[in-house]
Amino acid sequence: xxxxxxxxxxxxxxxxxxxxxxxxxxxxxxxxxxxxxxxxxxxxxxxxxxxxxxxxxxxxxxxxxxxxxxxxxxxxxxxxxxxxxxxxxxxxxxxxxxxxxxxxxxxxxxxxxxxx
Amino acid sequence: xxxxxxxxxxxxxxxxxxxxxxxxxxxxxxxxxxxxxxxxxxxxxxxxxxxxxxxxxxxxxxxxxxxxxxxxxxxxxxxxxxxxxxxxxxxxxxxxxxxxxxxxxxxxxxxxxxxxxxxxxxxxxxxxxxxxxxxxxxxxxxxxxxxxxxxxxxxxxxxxxxxxxxxxxxxxxxxxxxxxxxxxxxxxxxxxxxxxxxxxxxxxxxxxxxxxxxxxxxxxxxxxxxxxxxxxxxxxxxxxxxxxxxxxxxxxxxxxxxxxxxxxxxxxxxxxxxxxxxxxxxxxxxxxxxxxxxxxxxxxxxxxxxxxxxxxxxxxxxxxxxxxxxxxxxxxxxxxxxxxxxxxxxxxxxxxxxxxxxxxxxxxxxxxxxxxxxxxxxxxxxxxxxxxxxxxxxxxxxxxxxxxxxxxxxxxxxxxxxxxxxxxxxxxxxxxxxxxxxxxxxxxxxxxxxxxxxxxxxxxxxxxxxxxxxxxxxxxxxxxxxxxxxxxxxxxxx
Numbered sequence: 001x002x003x004x005x006x007x008x009x010x011x012x013x014x015x016x017x018x019x020x021x022x023x024x025x026x027x028x029x030x031x032x033x034x035x036x037x038x039x040x041x042x043x044x045x046x047x048x049x050x051x052x053x054x055x056x057x058x059x060x061x062x063x064x065x066x067x068x069x070x071x072x073x074x075x076x077x078x079x080x081x082x083x084x085x086x087x088x089x090x091x092x093x094x095x096x097x098x099x100x101x102x103x104x105x106x107x108x109x110x111x112x113x114x115x116x
Numbered sequence: 117x118x119x120x121x122x123x124x125x126x127x128x129x130x131x132x133x134x135x136x137x138x139x140x141x142x143x144x145x146x147x148x149x150x151x152x153x154x155x156x157x158x159x160x161x162x163x164x165x166x167x168x169x170x171x172x173x174x175x176x177x178x179x180x181x182x183x184x185x186x187x188x189x190x191x192x193x194x195x196x197x198x199x200x201x202x203x204x205x206x207x208x209x210x211x212x213x214x215x216x217x218x219x220x221x222x223x224x225x226x227x228x229x230x231x232x233x234x235x236x237x238x239x240x241x242x243x244x245x246x247x248x249x250x251x252x253x254x255x256x257x258x259x260x261x262x263x264x265x266x267x268x269x270x271x272x273x274x275x276x277x278x279x280x281x282x283x284x285x286x287x288x289x290x291x292x293x294x295x296x297x298x299x300x301x302x303x304x305x306x307x308x309x310x311x312x313x314x315x316x317x318x319x320x321x322x323x324x325x326x327x328x329x330x331x332x333x334x335x336x337x338x339x340x341x342x343x344x345x346x347x348x349x350x351x352x353x354x355x356x357x358x359x360x361x362x363x364x365x366x367x368x369x370x371x372x373x374x375x376x377x378x379x380x381x382x383x384x385x386x387x388x389x390x391x392x393x394x395x396x397x398x399x400x401x402x403x404x405x406x407x408x409x410x411x412x413x414x415x416x417x418x419x420x421x422x423x424x425x426x427x428x429x430x431x432x433x434x435x436x437x438x439x440x441x442x443x444x445x446x447x448x449x450x451x452x453x454x455x456x457x458x459x460x461x462x463x464x465x466x467x468x469x470x471x472x473x474x475x476x477x478x479x480x481x482x483x484x485x486x487x488x489x490x491x492x493x494x495x496x497x498x499x500x501x502x503x504x505x506x507x508x509x510x511x512x513x514x515x516x517x518x519x520x521x522x523x524x525x526x527x528x529x530x531x532x533x534x535x536x537x538x539x540x541x542x543x544x545x546x547x548x549x550x551x552x553x554x555x556x557x558x559x560x561x562x563x564x565x566x567x568x569x570x571x572x573x574x575x576x577x578x579x580x581x582x583x584x585x586x587x588x589x590x591x592x593x594x595x596x597x598x599x600x601x602x603x604x605x606x607x608x609x610x
Contacts, residue, residue, distance in 0.1 A: 036301065037301050037302065037303040039136075039139065039300070039302045039303075039378070040136075042303060042304050042307055043132075043136040043139075044580075045304065045579075045580035045583065046132070046302070046310075046311075046376060046580075046583075047129075047132065047133060048580040048581070048584060049307070049311070049580050049583040049584035049587055050132070050584070050587065051584070052580075052581060052584025052585060052587070052588055053588035053591060054129075054588075055588070056584075056585075056589065056591075057588065057591065057592060060596075061592065061595055061596075064122070067600075100596075101596050104593075104596045104597065105596060105597065108596075108597045111549055112327070112331075112547070113547070113549075114547060114548050115547055115548075116543055116546075116547070116548065
């Protein structure tokens with residue numbers, strides 16, 4: 001007879017079991033889930049955060065904006081966008097933010113090119 | 117439309133604002149998401165949207181027929197026809213020329229060469245993923261796991277929902293359709309979680325996967341005979357990391373964008389490169405596909421019986437073999453699937469028989485309880501050693517098999533192995549930077565899981581401007597150090 005008091009179950013350590021937090025939560029947490037979030041306020045916050053991210057991009061990646069407008073199909077509207085992007089990039093270069101990207105890139109490329 | 121592009125950023129922002137503006141109007145919101153999904157898909161080639169619509173309509177009608185039929189035999193026939201039709205669609209677009217090619221080789225070998233009717237077929241992006249979702253829907257309706265959808269809008273949206281349409285995760289109808297019947301909610305934690313997943317995915321794709329591919333993997337596989345052994349050894353590890361970073365990046369961005377729209381997808385990767393057994397690896401790698409194969413292929417092969425012994429091993433092997441073939445019409449994928457199938461069956465055999473052997477030892481040594489406890493409970497050191505050995509075997513089997521997965525022809529893979537094991541030459545392609553990227557990507561697999569979820573829960577009360585700075589600065593840094601233009605995700609071709 002095998003001694004039933006002995007536990008044959010493997011230890012639950014991080015390398016043995018996958019985490020499963022995205023699966024449906026266990027029932028005991030239903031009460032917590034039942035509280036309705038203020039979705040509209042959170043949507044506003046998320047939209048505002050995305051607009052800030054876009055603004056950061058416009059300021060520091062004005063060169064990328066130029067490339068993007070040049071890749072658009074050619075018409076009157078995109079012509080206006082291209083010239084606006086050019087003017088914007090010139091302004092950002094004058095003020096300084098457009099010079100950050102090449103500086104960061106240079107440091108990164110130097111690290112990348114180190115050999116043994 | 118690729119995820120890491122300005123076009124997608126603008127598209128997603130517009131959809132995000134419009135979808136939440138229509139939050140209280142269920143049908144218009146779903147219609148908007150459907151139109152957005154078809155626009156997203158049609159951005160590559162609008163003609164493929166017709167294929168997507170036909171596939172969705174067919175599965176919608178099949179679901180209604182199955183649910184409306186009483187006789188078991190007729191129901192079985194309908195589901196059989198539905199599954200066969202879905203697979204035929206996949207077969208024509210994905211495997212037609214592969215079978216013709218193989219048939220030509222066979223006729224040449226037999227000395228009866230014939231001209232085969234080859235066709236110029238363009239593989240529609242994501243066809244495997246939406247076909248699998250269609251199959252899972254009709255089979256789940258047949259098995260009674262879900263009720264058929266009455267609104268065609270729901271089913272069309274389930275199959276075409278843009279975050280997961282092109283490269284998964286393969287979302288189950290039983291998980292997604294109930295979400296469509298509820299009004300979506302957005303928590304602050306979900307917002308932070310979505311942003312973090314998008315950042316994580318962008319970093320893995322644009323920085324890690326790109327530089328590893330461009331600097332090491334692509335040149336090594338282009339001509340293995342002209343590459344040193346050290347570079348080839350490094351490149352075969354690096355390729356496993358590249359595939360992981362590329363594919364899990366897509367899943368991360370898909371899950372993150374869906375979370376921002378108020379929908380929850382299950383995790384698709386869970387630190388797979390840290391798995392200590394093959395079985396565990398397949399519980400952690402492309403989870404939505406491996407569970408799909410288990411539920412719809414392995415279960416279909418097994419039938420109603422709970423099998424064991426040779427039948428179980430055969431089914432396990434066949435499941436992995438067909439899983440390999442799913443990745444593409446090439447013998448390299450078949451061989452890759454066969455290696456994993458064989459590995460899994462051997463591992464299962466050792467585990468089953470090892471357990472029986474340990475149990476029989478216990479029976480013999482039941483002299484005193486203390487003695488039994490001593491024999492039965494492995495020490496922490498023994499557990500750790502077993503985990504390390506298991507990881508080493510699993511990791512190397514995975515990376516070596518990946519050489520077949522990456523090689524365009526069997527011949528390339530064989531030349532790769534021959535050059536790799538010649539042990540000649542030093543590192544030329546491998547730089548400290550590429551070494552750090554590869555080793556770092558493997559090392560993070562051993563960190564505790566759910567880091568992002570835990571951080572999102574903590575950062576849930578951050579003000580919106582802080583979140584904006586985090587998202588903007590993170591994306592900006594990735595853009596600054598990333599390449600000009602981004603290659604498509606590897607899994608687009610599957």
